[in-house]
Amino acid sequence: MRHRLDIQIGPVAFRIGSAWKAPLDALGRLYAAYPKPADGLADFTVRLEPEKPWRRWLRPSVAIKGDYILPDAAPLALAHGLLAAEMGMNLQMALGQKNYLLLHAATVEKDGRVLIMTGESGAGKSTLAALLGERGWRLMGDEFGLLDMDTGALMPFPRAVSLKNGAIRVMEAEVGADRFGPRLEDTPKGAIRHMRPNDRAIAGMGQGGMPSLLLFPRFGPAEAVRGVGKAEIFMRLTQASTNYVSLGRRGFDALARLVETVPALAIDYPDTDTAVGLVEAFWRERAA
């Protein structure tokens, strides 16, 4: 590939190649503080290629390629090249990761213990994790929780936080402009702006922790808290995992252990400050 960037995020090393310079420049700025892979080897490769050869120049559109591909992934406009790189990295993880049980979840750490938040897209877990990451918690990741199947620990994967629509304003009020990528308008998910996790999150990217609480947050009209049965938690987590089925017995044992040992709650919240308050209150009770 004409242009290349290597990045280490938590335990995973990525190599991103691109036919264009601009998406990698944007990615390089966003990940400027991240280390390079120690041994120079990549776990996953992402390639951003023209959809057709002439599409490098004419109405450029980016196809996402790599070790693992979705044949029907739609190409993106070159203006969204940064998004294509991020999506490519997610895709490689979702389809190729075999060393960890992958949970589609946001994770934050405090006092050495990990809070896992999982839910459907739009539930607000990214925003909540990003906000907690600026208010005394360590952001471990906003997209994937990596469950170590041998130890039961969660490992960090603090890639750039992908903020969508209303969440962009919430975090712009909280964090300096130097930590944001460009605002991408009219993407398939609306407006998107990436935010670099803070220095603490990046410095701690090798440090995992044992899970202590599992939350299913949902952005809703009124504050509400419900218990969730363990069988339902297990089912929801298998649905939230992109590689549970392919891991076989190791995945089953690890997930069953997580569900047996970690308490879980579902919360509805009308605004992010309410959610942060609920999380802090649960955490104090958990520690008491």
Next chain:
Amino acid sequence: MAGPTYIADDLYELVTVPLDGLSLVYHEPSGATHIVAPPAPEILEALMEGPADATELLRRLHARYEFDGDEVIHVRLGELEEAGLVRRA
């Protein structure tokens, strides 16, 4: 009652984890995970003693548990067979 004789895989191929009154069952040969309600886990455990028809199975279940599902045993066995957790001998 009698009818067909059923077999379940042994403990190493059928892993059961009780969770809040329900049970997770991981079936090693298929890689499938099932969430089952009583008396399914009890039937599977009773079948691990060896193949049994419905009459023998009820005898084992009565000996181990306060079992009162005599009328539905064929239905439950049919469901377990459909799920691939038991098979006919």
